[in-house]
Amino acid sequence: MLCKTGRFYVLLGCLMGLMAVGCQKQVAKPPAVPLKISTVQAVSQQITDYDEYVGRTGAIETVEVRARVTGYIKQIHFTDGQRIQEDDLLFSIEPDVYQAAHQQALAKIDLMKARVGLAKSKLARAKSLIDVKAISQEEYEENVAALTEAQAQQVAAEADTQISALDLKYTEVRSPISGRIDRAQITPGNIVTGGLGTGTLLTTIVKTDPMYVYFDVDEQSVLRYQRMTIQQNQAGGPSPQAGVQRDLKSFEIPCLVQLGDEKDYPHQGKLDFLQNSIDERTGSIKLRAVLNNSENLYKAGMFVRVRVPVSEPYSAVLVPEASIGVDQDTRYVIAIGADRKPARQSVQLGRAIGTWRVITKGLEPGAEVVYRGLQRVRPGVELDIQRIEVPFELGSTFKGAE
Numbered sequence: 001m002l003c004k005t006g007r008f009y010v011l012l013g014c015l016m017g018l019m020a021v022g023c024q025k026q027v028a029k030p031p032a033v034p035l036k037i038s039t040v041q042a043v044s045q046q047i048t049d050y051d052e053y054v055g056r057t058g059a060i061e062t063v064e065v066r067a068r069v070t071g072y073i074k075q076i077h078f079t080d081g082q083r084i085q086e087d088d089l090l091f092s093i094e095p096d097v098y099q100a101a102h103q104q105a106l107a108k109i110d111l112m113k114a115r116v117g118l119a120k121s122k123l124a125r126a127k128s129l130i131d132v133k134a135i136s137q138e139e140y141e142e143n144v145a146a147l148t149e150a151q152a153q154q155v156a157a158e159a160d161t162q163i164s165a166l167d168l169k170y171t172e173v174r175s176p177i178s179g180r181i182d183r184a185q186i187t188p189g190n191i192v193t194g195g196l197g198t199g200t201l202l203t204t205i206v207k208t209d210p211m212y213v214y215f216d217v218d219e220q221s222v223l224r225y226q227r228m229t230i231q232q233n234q235a236g237g238p239s240p241q242a243g244v245q246r247d248l249k250s251f252e253i254p255c256l257v258q259l260g261d262e263k264d265y266p267h268q269g270k271l272d273f274l275q276n277s278i279d280e281r282t283g284s285i286k287l288r289a290v291l292n293n294s295e296n297l298y299k300a301g302m303f304v305r306v307r308v309p310v311s312e313p314y315s316a317v318l319v320p321e322a323s324i325g326v327d328q329d330t331r332y333v334i335a336i337g338a339d340r341k342p343a344r345q346s347v348q349l350g351r352a353i354g355t356w357r358v359i360t361k362g363l364e365p366g367a368e369v370v371y372r373g374l375q376r377v378r379p380g381v382e383l384d385i386q387r388i389e390v391p392f393e394l395g396s397t398f399k400g401a402e
Contacts, residue, residue, distance in 0.1 A: 034384035037373040039336055041387070042319045044365035047358070049311040049351065050256075055215030055289075059300040061177050061207035066199035067192040068170035069093060080183035084175050084205070091173035091184075091202055093192065098171055102164040109161055112154035119147035170194070179207035180296070206300055211293040213257060213269065215306050216284040222274075224310060249273065255289045258305040259297075265307055267291060318356045320390050323369045324349070333363060334370040334377050336385065342370065342377045355390075 071093040078090055126143040129135045175181070182204045186192060192200035217225070249272040256265035269291035278285045289306060291298065298304075324347070325332050331349055334342045350358030363369070370377055371388060 034382040035373070035376060036384040036386070037377060038371045038386050038388050039368045040320055040323060040371040040390050042317050042359070042363055042365055042367045042369060043356075044315055044317055046313045047316050047353065048309045048313045050307040050309050051217075051221055053215040053217065053287075053306045053308070055213045055257075055304050055306045057298050057300055057302045057304060058212040058214055059179075059206040059208050060210055060212055060290075061179065062300070063176050063179075063205045065090065065173060065175070065202045065205060066197075067091075067093065067173065067194045067202060068196075068199055069098065069167050069194035070192065071095075071097070071171065071194075072191050073186055073188045075188055076184050078181055078184075081180065083180050084178065086175055086178045088175045089172055090175055090181070093171040093173070095168060095171040098164065098168040102161070102168045105157065105161040105164040108157040109154065112150065112157045115150040116147070116154050119143070119150040123147050173202060175205060177205055177207050179205045181205050208296065208298065208300060209293040211291045211298040211300075213289040213291060213304060213306060215287055215289075216282070217287045219278060219283045219285070221310075222278070222285050225274075225308075228310070254309060256307040257289070257291060258307075260303060265305070267297075271308070316350065317359045317363050317365050318353065319359060319363065319369055320371060321352065321355055321357050323371045323374065324357060325374050333359075334374045335363070336368040336370070336383075340383065340385065342379070342381070342383065 074092040074094045076091055078084060078088070084090075123143045123146070126135060126140045130137070130140045184203050185201050192202070194200075249270075251271075253271040255269050255271055257267040257269055258265045259267070269289040271287060272290045273288035275286040287308075319333060323333055325334070330346055332344050332346050335345050337343055345362055347362035348360045350360045352358075368387065371390065377383070
């Protein structure tokens, strides 16, 4: 058996052997695996800043077609919803009564003409007799009055004829404008009542090409637009007439429109009207744009979104939203330098364009930034970099007036 001293040395030797084995394992530790990250290149694009509003479409012309005379509907000459031209025949009202009244009025004119002729003859005879004092002055004046009365009755008969002719004309209801017609509100065989403003509603017609879009703009935006137009007015030289300011329509300011089922803003129009006063209750003013509607895509009363440019086109640096980190109130990106090392750079953000974001300060065009995995990137870490291409589409922004 070993003594106590011998046991101590054996135990000490075992501990030293274990420490040696541990040191050997640490020395044999494999190298760290590089961190896999994806990077993307910051792009430079010509863009234009814009304001966005919600608007509603409105027909450029809307007409309620009403009966001007009373009678029975004889025939309908259109198909519900069809496109019609100005002066197309729409409805026929039974004309018999109005035709007879017109013939009666024409006959009355002939009667009045005969009376005027007779009165002229009597007056001529009376004039020859008054010269030789064969009749009294009173009798002569009665003949003068009779001629004047007959002439007045002839004028009245001619006016009655014009009225009867209009009534007869109104038995044919024609389109006052070109456009698209609604359904017929009444069918043949039914009676309609005529009148100015009180006549029976027969149908409606709307002219939708071009189409208007109305939207409300806040007071601050109005002031900005006015200053923009004033600058353009000054830069464009003198007005056609000295001292005359150009109106909004003459500037041909473009705008973009999005329908309810669209994600982009593919439809381009122009601003053409600004209301002449601001609503005191809301502090807003109504603005109007006009759009081409030759394909009949827009219907009156549709909700749309409108974008209005508020700057001239300028070159901007953009990166994907996913490549931007947040540290309290600071926004930053992880840029990859020429030495392939990551470096954090604080940036100032502009507006979003789809999944991309404008960088107003802190980054140069062409810079390579971390796209995925930026939270795992640490200073000095070895990186396995894979550059990817993120699709960028400018579609919903302005490239300038076309």
